[in-house]
Amino acid sequence: MSGFGDIVGGNGRDSRPFFNSRWVEAPVDFEELDPSVLPRGFRAGAVHCGLKDDGGTDLGLLVCDEPEVASSVLLTRNAAAAAPIRVCRDHLKQGSVRAAIVNSGNANAATGEQGLADALAMRDAAGIALGLDTETVAVAETGVIGVPMEMDRVLSAIDGLAEGLGECGGIEFSEAIMTTDKWPKRCTLKSGGVTISAQAKGAGMIEPDFATMLCFVQTDAIVSRPEEALRRAVDASFERITVDGQMSTNDTVVLQASATSGLDLPDGLLDAVLLQLALEIVADGEGATRVGRIEVTGAADGEEAELVARQIANSPLVKTALLGRDPNWGRIAQAAGAALAGSDIGELGPDVISADELAGEQREAELGLKLDRGEGRAHVYFSDLTHEYIVINAEYTT
């Protein structure tokens, strides 16, 4: 539709290796399994309850059967957060999450008190069907906003869903959480004797779900500090991507570790998985055809470096240059100057800006900016801005 060529890569197009980005350091030794396989102790499944018009699965459930699960949850910081975020924030034992119930089709955002009651009811029904403390059940939702939940459909489907969970439910679950994603984002990997699986969604805003990003990670490894491990991996992955600079009302990441393997999670494995998934989300950004990575070095400090990198990554001028294969270093200079408005960094020229790969044929373009203000550095991944973005976002009416 964009007329600018197709995305070449894409995880979940299961014929490709999961690790397919130049920017992800894959584990030294690993085996890629069928993404339906879940680590020992986990089951998942999905049904069509009726939120999606196209008959696709729209309600997913994931459970860890081990009572002593170690977990961590990260939630959007959007100040107008949706009902499921409020439920997870206020009523979830985030260190002991046994299960997650997820719908796609309705974000249950901007739905007021009724929305909050609905998110709680969905969670409670899942908890009861699984025989779990309801405060150990996470709830996540993605889809249209400002539309009341069709709760009868959701609630009447949960018992059947809970009965049908299977140890090979990874693919089913990954597909049930998709909205406008063009491909599922998922993997199951074996490395260092442990298994890790993950399912993510992002990208689409058609209805308009604000590119809600959801990600669920399961492992049979021992993760002794799940909060710390998840925070670090997310800081280097989902926190470093931008499609259009917008922050969703519903973003959620859940990590669950069952420890059934008796082995520690290998260093870097979680980080590599989340970074690859984050890059899939950028690559599947609305209408995206290419992904850029801008690295800013020599800033006064890390915070300043990040400010500059984000200004560049979110600049529609840089994004259209990435689309148009225009090695336009001037647009990077301008964005950097705007980020640091009020100070004086001199004129920035091609001696300190790497923009050649904007013009390259590769799907992933590496860009750089060297400032001369200190030791701060930061990088951000971003998509190009295309006609399809406008088609998707302008030619839809609530």
Add this chain to the structure above:
Amino acid sequence: MSGFGDIVGGNGRDSRPFFNSRWVEAPVDFEELDPSVLPRGFRAGAVHCGLKDDGGTDLGLLVCDEPEVASSVLLTRNAAAAAPIRVCRDHLKQGSVRAAIVNSGNANAATGEQGLADALAMRDAAGIALGLDTETVAVAETGVIGVPMEMDRVLSAIDGLAEGLGECGGIEFSEAIMTTDKWPKRCTLKSGGVTISAQAKGAGMIEPDFATMLCFVQTDAIVSRPEEALRRAVDASFERITVDGQMSTNDTVVLQASATSGLDLPDGLLDAVLLQLALEIVADGEGATRVGRIEVTGAADGEEAELVARQIANSPLVKTALLGRDPNWGRIAQAAGAALAGSDIGELGPDVISADELAGEQREAELGLKLDRGEGRAHVYFSDLTHEYIVINAEYTT
């Protein structure tokens, strides 16, 4: 080209009245003159020196013949500011600006030491040709960046240009400063016994000049505090607009008052002129078909209100909703929530968001958001995001 209909309004399409926006309070009593007419004491003119390939005028000169001119200059805060900005910042008597020399075609940005020398040489040549202290001559440039100036063309044209200045040079000057503007932005008004004229350009980025905004204002009124008057008018006009959230390396506004009328500038006249010109620039934003105004009230303070208003105005989701005539209040809620990330403003719904005019037929859409955090308020004007923006910015290669 956009397929979404033409801009209906537009100053400088001289058949329309200058004041044509619902958001501008025109003076109670005024007469609109031919925009070629300049206030007493001013002369202007333009030539084609060879920077523009299409043969259009690309070098303009404006002078106040009264030695006791009162003036003020505002310059971009972009940290990577262009050579002419540096010259005006460091070497201009900003309170006594007699003349302005302007080229369109080359922004003289990211051109290093040579660029700085060129901007000084251009200024010096104009000052000498006019017999003025060179530190009373402003220099402004707009066009491609990172390309050395063809100074021989500029310098060899200046003497002839200076000789040909006329009291009716307003139209000529306004056209010489245009780059990708679709229409000139200018006016000459008589009100309360004084005359004020102004010429502005903005909008285009094709080459890529980063939507550089230039504006020159002349009046024969007494302006006793020109800095204060200009700052106030710019704060309410050029500082309140956004096309794509980018800040130019070259933005310049110059106000000159000759006092030859012996009368004070009527209250609000400068503000009305600059606001109308600012709205013309938004309406002529790259590919723009509609203009929105978002007013945020009830923020904790003015700064917070502005932060929220800008996040909404720069949201590509809101911009595409303006294009698509989608009364999508959820996108306003999401942007507001993102602006205030980390705090909790509850879910925002249609009870506090006015988004109906997104769907209207009018060219100017008024939007609102009422927060419940204090007395802070702010508003921002913005354009929609269209296919033509992408065509303009992606399908051009340096």
